Amino acid sequence: MFSIKELIENLFYMEVYPVFLPIRSADDQYLAISLEAIENKDPNYLYRIDNNEGPPALTLNFHLFLNRYVAAQGATFYEWPIYSAAGRYYLEGDE
Numbered sequence: 001m002f003s004i005k006e007l008i009e010n011l012f013y014m015e016v017y018p019v020f021l022p023i024r025s026a027d028d029q030y031l032a033i034s035l036e037a038i039e040n041k042d043p044n045y046l047y048r049i050d051n052n053e054g055p056p057a058l059t060l061n062f063h064l065f066l067n068r069y070v071a072a073q074g075a076t077f078y079e080w081p082i083y084s085a086a087g088r089y090y091l092e093g094d095e
């Protein structure tokens with residue numbers, strides 16, 4: 001995860017996507033929070049941004065991201081066909 005200093009430095013590279021706040025960078029990709037999703041109270045606020053494509057939604061929030069990141073030990077877990085953040089909280093009754 002970015003420190004505050006790294007976050008400020010990386011905002012320059014996100015000018016193409018001004019509604020996203022980068023929180024991590026790895027393998028020429030950014031993990032970013034959609035400020036629009038946060039404003040709309042959408043629980044699926046994490047996006048993956050790379051240099052070749054637009055920002056695809058990961059259908060995750062930070063809680064699910066961290067759980068899956070630890071379970072996958074760094075593998076490409078965000079392509080797993082598992083429920084989204086909205087679905088997780090719906091299934092648990094935490095609406």
